[in-house]
Structures are given as C-alpha cells and as structure tokens.
Amino acid sequence: MSATASPDERQEQRSPLRWDYAPAPESADHVRLRDSYGLFIGGEFVEPADGTYAPTINPATEEPLAEVAQAGPVDVERAVAAARAAQPRWAALPPLERGKYVFRIARLIQERARELAVVETMDGGKPIKESRDVDIPLAAAHFFYYAGWADKLRYGVPDGPVEPMGVVGQIVPWNFPLLMAAWKLAPALACGNTAVLKPAETTPLTALLLAEILQEAELPEGVVSILPGDGATGAALVRADVDKVAFTGSTAVGREIQAALAGTDTGLTLELGGKSANIVFEDAALDQAVEGIVQGIFFNQGHVCCAGSRLLVQESVHDEVVSRLWRRMQSLRVGDPLDKNTDVGAINSAAQLARITELVDAGTEEGAEIRRLACDLPDRGYWFAPTVFTEVAPAHRIAVEEIFGPVLSVMTFRTQAEAIEKANNSRYGLAAGIWTDKGSKAFEVASALQAGVVWQNTYNHFDPTAAFGGFKESGFGREGGPSGLRPYLRQA
Amino acid sequence: MTRTRALPHVDRVGVEERVARLAKRSIKTDAKRQGIRMAISMLDLTTLEGNDTPGKVRQLAAKAVCPSPEYPEVPSCAAVCVYPAMVGVAAEAVAGTGVKVASVTSGFPAGQTPLEAKLEETRRAVADGADEIDMVISREAFLAGDDARVVDEIEQIKDACGDAHLKVIVETAELGSYDHIRHASMLAMTAGADFIKTSTGKARQGATPGVILVMLEAIRDYVDRTGRVVGMKPAGGVSTSKAALNVLVLVKETLGDEWLTPDRLRIGASSVLNDLLLQYAKTATGRYGRSEDFSKE
Numbered sequence: 192m193s194a195t196a197s198p199d200e201r202q203e204q205r206s207p208l209r210w211d212y213a214p215a216p217e218s219a220d221h222v223r224l225r226d227s228y229g230l231f232i233g234g235e236f237v238e239p240a241d242g243t244y245a246p247t248i249n250p251a252t253e254e255p256l257a258e259v260a261q262a263g264p265v266d267v268e269r270a271v272a273a274a275r276a277a278q279p280r281w282a283a284l285p286p287l288e289r290g291k292y293v294f295r296i297a298r299l300i301q302e303r304a305r306e307l308a309v310v311e312t313m314d315g316g317k318p319i320k321e322s323r324d325v326d327i328p329l330a331a332a333h334f335f336y337y338a339g340w341a342d343k344l345r346y347g348v349p350d351g352p353v354e355p356m357g358v359v360g361q362i363v364p365w366n367f368p369l370l371m372a373a374w375k376l377a378p379a380l381a382c383g384n385t386a387v388l389k390p391a392e393t394t395p396l397t398a399l400l401l402a403e404i405l406q407e408a409e410l411p412e413g414v415v416s417i418l419p420g421d422g423a424t425g426a427a428l429v430r431a432d433v434d435k436v437a438f439t440g441s442t443a444v445g446r447e448i449q450a451a452l453a454g455t456d457t458g459l460t461l462e463l464g465g466k467s468a469n470i471v472f473e474d475a476a477l478d479q480a481v482e483g484i485v486q487g488i489f490f491n492q493g494h495v496c497c498a499g500s501r502l503l504v505q506e507s508v509h510d511e512v513v514s515r516l517w518r519r520m521q522s523l524r525v526g527d528p529l530d531k532n533t534d535v536g537a538i539n540s541a542a543q544l545a546r547i548t549e550l551v552d553a554g555t556e557e558g559a560e561i562r563r564l565a566c567d568l569p570d571r572g573y574w575f576a577p578t579v580f581t582e583v584a585p586a587h588r589i590a591v592e593e594i595f596g597p598v599l600s601v602m603t604f605r606t607q608a609e610a611i612e613k614a615n616n617s618r619y620g621l622a623a624g625i626w627t628d629k630g631s632k633a634f635e636v637a638s639a640l641q642a643g644v645v646w647q648n649t650y651n652h653f654d655p656t657a658a659f660g661g662f663k664e665s666g667f668g669r670e671g672g673p674s675g676l677r678p679y680l681r682q683a
Numbered sequence: 684m685t686r687t688r689a690l691p692h693v694d695r696v697g698v699e700e701r702v703a704r705l706a707k708r709s710i711k712t713d714a715k716r717q718g719i720r721m722a723i724s725m726l727d728l729t730t731l732e733g734n735d736t737p738g739k740v741r742q743l744a745a746k747a748v749c750p751s752p753e754y755p756e757v758p759s760c761a762a763v764c765v766y767p768a769m770v771g772v773a774a775e776a777v778a779g780t781g782v783k784v785a786s787v788t789s790g791f792p793a794g795q796t797p798l799e800a801k802l803e804e805t806r807r808a809v810a811d812g813a814d815e816i817d818m819v820i821s822r823e824a825f826l827a828g829d830d831a832r833v834v835d836e837i838e839q840i841k842d843a844c845g846d847a848h849l850k851v852i853v854e855t856a857e858l859g860s861y862d863h864i865r866h867a868s869m870l871a872m873t874a875g876a877d878f879i880k881t882s883t884g885k886a887r888q889g890a891t892p893g894v895i896l897v898m899l900e901a902i903r904d905y906v907d908r909t910g911r912v913v914g915m916k917p918a919g920g921v922s923t924s925k926a927a928l929n930v931l932v933l934v935k936e937t938l939g940d941e942w943l944t945p946d947r948l949r950i951g952a953s954s955v956l957n958d959l960l961l962q963y964a965k966t967a968t969g970r971y972g973r974s975e976d977f978s979k980e
Contacts, residue, residue: 209940209943210714210717210718210721210931210935210940210943211714212708212709212710212714213710213711213712213713213714213715215709215710215711320707324707474692475692476692476693476694476697477692478693478697478900479693479694479696479697479698479701480694480697482697482700482701483697522935522936531707531708531709532708532709628692628694648694648696648697649696649697649700
C-alpha cells in the first residue's frame, strides 16, 4: 500500500480484527542447571552412599531436567550428625550475627530470583507469573522477616527464656517447593536450630539451588543439609536423631509421622490437607468475589493446601455467580508455564493427574454436573482443564475429599447459620474465604469458622507476618508471624 | 421526588488487584504491532483548549486522517474531538475521509449550565457537523442524590443529538467511589448513552485501569440484561502506548474481542498518538526513535 492510501483503504484498515497475545516465553537461556546434583551435606554436595540417582522431569514436557541423588538411611544419619555437630556453635553465635546470615540468604534469593523462578516453573509446572511474582519474592520475604527476629526472640515469645529445639527435620511438599523450604528454614535458623530439609520427590531443583545460595552465603557447614529423596527418605528423617519434625503434605502421611513419633519428646508441627470453604453471600461485590473464586481454586492449578475448593454460594445469587464464573473462566489461558501470559500451567506429576482424574470421575458418577473449560491442551505433559462442578451435595466425594487440582465444587446455602454449619462440616480446617460487603457479618462468620486462616473479600493472600496453620485434620502448629517462632524454641 | 438510591457493591481492593494482574499481560511482537494499529484506529484525537484556533484544529485533523505517511499501514484515528466552536472547521477538514467529528457539549467540563443552554449547545454542534457528542453528566445532581435529574438530562440531550452518537462522561474522579462510578454508568446507559466515557481530562484524575474495569463490567451487565450494545471510552490519563495496550487488554478480557472495534471502543487522548507511533516504529526498525520523528499534530 502506498503512502497515499485512499479514504476507502484507510476505512478498510479499521475493520475489526481478532487480537490475541503473541507467545511471550520467559527465556530459560540464563539457567545453568547441572546434569546431576548430589546431596547437600555438611556444606558441600556429596555422592549418595548407595549411589542412587533419579531424574527430575518438567511436567509440562515430560523432558528430564537433571539427575538428582536420592538420600538413603545412611545419608540421613550423616546429615543429622552434621547438623548435631554444628548446632551448639550455631546457637552460640551472637543472635545479631545469626540474623545476618539469614538476611544474606534473603538477599541472594532476590539476586537469583529470575533463575529460581524459571527453574521452579520448569520443575513444577506452575505459571512463570506465579513463580516470578509470588513464590520467589515470598520466599525471600520469609527469610527477611525471620532474620529480623533472630536478636529479638524474647519479644516474640514473651513467656520466659527460650532456647532452640536443636536439630530439626523438615519435609516439604511439591506445590511451593522453594517457598515451603523458606517457611521451614527461616524460623528454624533464626531461632538457633540446625536443619535437615527434604524437598519433594518431584521438585528438588530449587532446594538444590538454595543449597548453592547457602554456600555463597558462607553458612557454617552442617547448619543446613538438603536431602532429595522420596517417602522413604522422609520416613528415615522422621526416625533419625532429630529434636523436632516439621512436615507439610498430605494428612495420610502426617498421620504416619505422628504415629512414628508417639511417645517420644520430639517436637512436631503438621501442615496438612484442606477442603476450604469459600463463602459468597448475596450482598458481596460479585465481580470481585468471582475473581477471588478463580484465584482461590485455579491459582497454582489448585495445588494449594488452602485452595478454596468448596464454593458455598447463597442460593439467591447461585445462578448469577456460576454464570459470571463460567464467563470469567473463558479468559483463563492454560498452557506453556513459561509463557508470561499463562494463567494455569501443568499438573505437577502423572500421579497427581491420576488422582484428580479419579475424583472428577467420581463426581460425575455421583451425579454432580460438570463443566470443563474447552481449551487446547498440549499433547505432551500433564494437563487438566479448569473444571467446575455444580449440583454438588455435601455427601459427594468431591465435596469431602481434597482433590488438589483445578476443580471447584459448588454448593448452596440459604442462611448465615447454614453457611457456617456447612463450612465447618469438614474433617479439615485450614482456610476459608468470606465475601460480603457487610463488615459485621464478616466478623461474626469469621469467628464461628473452624479454620486457621480466614480471608475476607480476598483469597490466597500470603504474608510472612501472618500465622498460617490448621484446625482438625489440617494439622497443628503455626508458621509465619511471631507464632511461627514457637515450634522452634523450648523453655530454657 | 428522588427515590432512595440502592448502590451496587464494588470492592476497591479486588478491583485494583484484578487490574494489577491484567497490567502484567505481556504484549510482544505481532500482538504489539497489531495492538498499536488497533489503538490508533480507536483514538478520538482531542484538543480542548481555550487557545484552539482553526489552524490548530486543521492540523490536528490532518494528523487524525493520516497519522504517519511513513507507515501507510497505520490506520486513521476514529475521530477528532473539539469544542463546539471548532466543529465546522473540523468537519470541513475531515470531510470524505471517514474520520468522525466529535464535540463536547452540555457545559463541558463542569456541566454547571442551565439545561436549555446544554440542549442548545448540543443542537448547534450537531447542526455544524458533529457526528458524535461527548456530554458530561450533572455531578451536581448526581452527588446530591438526584438520579432522576441525571437521567432526564441525558435523555433530553440524547434527543437533541438526533442521529449523532452520544457519549456520556461520568467524570469518575468526582464521584467518590467505585460503587458510585458503577451506579452512574448504569444511569447513563439506562438513559440512552451510546458510549460511556470516564473523564473530561480536566479533573485531577482521568481513566485509571480500575475505573475502566468497573465501567466495562457495568457495560457487560447492562448488555446482558437489555441486549443493547454500549461502547466504552476511557479518556484522560491514557498517555503512553503501554497504557493504551492495557486498555485493549482490559476490554478483551472483560467484554471480549467483539468490543475491539472503533464502533465500541474509543480512547480519548492526544499525546498518546505520538508514543504509539514511536513504539510502532520501534517494532519495525528495532530502535527507539526520537519524539521529533513525528509531527506534534
């Protein structure tokens, strides 16, 4: 076309056209993963005693990313012995100096934030925008927050002189790998404990990059060891010579750990499953409630222990909320986790995909009405389209069991009392959401809910200053805030 | 007699979190080029100053018709937007090009003139060749709770417009809350607005992303309920390419692709055009240009 386009031609150019976002992949060129990673014990990477390695894969492509050593019982003993040896000197450091190490870890996480975000996404399948904007910044924030407590412990635990527990064994899940490691390590270190951390079987890589960061921070050897491995490694760690165990994961495994520690004086905190209620009242700001529902259940593919997986909607606005939700879901972008515009990424593993599929099939069989988002899913990798069940009865499995996937169960209630009763009618009690424009109602309902975290007019917000933890089968003990110090201290 | 007002519920924190997330959409390569051309085609290129002259308006009109001779694939703007006294000049300057003439009336920007004067001003502007009228609601009536008068004024001005399209400015910066912005948007649509528009550009704040989102959600719900299509015009504050592309993102993800046309979406601005052209040139040449690469008008 020439510069002297006629008016008609110019008009032509104004006709509506479809506008879509071009692929915007976050570059992974700067990431230098090693071919294989050893165990991090006593300040260095070492070979596992029995020589076992296993690949860790990218769940979005099923491509292997690296070979990772698997710790056996001998390695666990070795790491715990290193932690035991390092503990007195670590605890004896002036608290200000201990705090400086923790600050240094926080800063190094920030410095390597981009690399950590990309690796977190590649190893776990979560969208890059979440690892970039949530996981990694929050992990750094936790280290910053607890670094500040190191020399102020008597103000955090005012009821008496305290001392560190000693050596702690920490087992973290695959849904927020680096963030959960930060939740565990930051308070433990600030309080003067040494730690042995076991990352999850499917997502060990950011913990191993954290090991590199600990080296760079010149953390004294043995203060933190990192032992990748499977459930057997975790079981060995629980039974090792540790003074406290901190576990985040499934209720079934939590129960085994508690049984194994019964009758011992080993400290224990458990952060387990959930089937959290997100309660929408008829006087809520509905568009923002819908946004909160979406964040509550599709954030991190629903691999969130506090996911708002049970939506309780007042019957008078049920149809409107469901239709707005369904419309909103149409703009969710499911696919390549490394694309900056992706909203919902890959399911973490084949095993988790099978578990989600089984429960969704059960939901259909039990008579709930299913809506699955029509979207193009990649051929390789593990994927599950965002799904909503309506006509769910409280007795259905999908209303009771934790699905841990992008699957929402919608139920109705008629009155405030019924909402509270239904929300509490669960063996879990991790979190809840309340959506109402009326402040008095929000306070009334919040105080009646058996849930460790209650969000009002928002969902899935995390902050290092706020305590997080469960009621009932969602576990006990709190992480975050001053209460997160307590499990890592005992009365002197 | 005014009825008791029932305000809708809009949660400020939720709105701002949503727009913060949408602001992170990454618009690159083809999407950016296409988006920039699209945004230009939706511009109501505006000059609303006391020192506007026929010469200035003619130059602006020429720029609206052909924003950049260097990039002929760049479309014309949708309209030029001027004060009523300049409508005749503008109409002559864009005659036969497809570019529309829009004029602000109804005692713009304050709206504090008698209704008769507002109607007469509107009729004159249309008679002089305005295709589109951008009116302001009476904030004086709205803030006093007199919704009926707000609606009545819009209806009468709509009548005075005849065939000209009516855009109704709610002046969001003066309404006080998202609840009120949504309520005013609904009143304007109920009264017959063809477009609803955020701002005059003369208040302390123009079209913020939060304001745009709330008004888009009001449009979505109104269209759902009535089936009548209403357009959206953010104005004031959309001064960079990034902000303009973000408008497209907000519209696409709230109302859908059907709204990405100048018939349903306008952006009221002036300086943004040159930034769009600079960014467009950058996608073509790979380097950033200078502001003097493109004429000011």
